[in-house]
Amino acid sequence: MGNPYDKANELARELKESEEFTKLRNLHNEVNNDEVAKRMLDNFRQVQMELQQKQMQGEQISEEEIQSAQKQFELVQQHDVISKLMEEEQRMSQMVGELNKIITEPLEELYGVDQEG
Amino acid sequence: MGNPYDKANELARELKESEEFTKLRNLHNEVNNDEVAKRMLDNFRQVQMELQQKQMQGEQISEEEIQSAQKQFELVQQHDVISKLMEEEQRMSQMVGELNKIITEPLEELYGVDQEG
Ligand SMILES: [Ca+2]
Ligand SMILES: [Ca+2]
Numbered sequence: 001m002g003n004p005y006d007k008a009n010e011l012a013r014e015l016k017e018s019e020e021f022t023k024l025r026n027l028h029n030e031v032n033n034d035e036v037a038k039r040m041l042d043n044f045r046q047v048q049m050e051l052q053q054k055q056m057q058g059e060q061i062s063e064e065e066i067q068s069a070q071k072q073f074e075l076v077q078q079h080d081v082i083s084k085l086m087e088e089e090q091r092m093s094q095m096v097g098e099l100n101k102i103i104t105e106p107l108e109e110l111y112g113v114d115q116e117g
Numbered sequence: 118m119g120n121p122y123d124k125a126n127e128l129a130r131e132l133k134e135s136e137e138f139t140k141l142r143n144l145h146n147e148v149n150n151d152e153v154a155k156r157m158l159d160n161f162r163q164v165q166m167e168l169q170q171k172q173m174q175g176e177q178i179s180e181e182e183i184q185s186a187q188k189q190f191e192l193v194q195q196h197d198v199i200s201k202l203m204e205e206e207q208r209m210s211q212m213v214g215e216l217n218k219i220i221t222e223p224l225e226e227l228y229g230v231d232q233e234g
Binding site: 011107 | 129141142
């Protein structure tokens with residue numbers, strides 16, 4: 001019998017060698033090596049995180065805050081490398097979600113509505 | 118180059134053939150084939166879910182509700198098969214968490230604090 005942990009390690013290696021991950025890492029490094037881009041992105045993420053925390057804690061988010069975040073989003077979207085990075089991040093996030101769905105399929109089957117007991 | 122999706126499918130198969138999953142499925146089936154146990158567990162989960170939803174929506178949970186849930190938890194814990202099932206569920210949940218940590222390690226590295234850019 002195999003070992004799920006070994007397979008998980010193999011999967012991590014495949015992920016690391018995948019085209020998607022390579023692209024993501026390259027863009028990540030490109031932004032990190034560009035001081036202006038890095039500050040722009042860090043700032044954007046900081047604001048996003050603060051808004052998320054407020055939302056989770058049920059705090060009110062003002063119209064002003066929403067508009068400011070929206071403007072900042074438009075700004076980073078206009079930055080070529082940052083917008084590519086965010087696109088690749090979304091692609092990676094989708095991929096990890098799909099992989100996760102495949103892996104937990106046996107559990108879904110066990111607990112699913114169409115189970116046969 | 119390999120394919121993360123193929124590896125994820127292999128991992129799902131390993132998981133399905135693992136001792137942990139086999140135990141979980143057997144206990145799951147044992148409970149499902151015992152009408153009294155099944156009703157007891159379904160009822161317990163229903164109450165748990167309702168309390169969780171209340172909590173997430175920031176609603177107040179009364180002292181009475183907490184005590185009632187606590188009593189119900191003690192009751193299902195005393196049921197031999199249900200308590201074993203819940204134990205195996207916790208083990209499986211931990212295992213899936215560990216597998217997930219292994220798989221997303223490349224991303225942790227990329228975004229980690231000790232990254233080298
Ligand atoms: Ca079943
Ligand atoms: Ca890095």
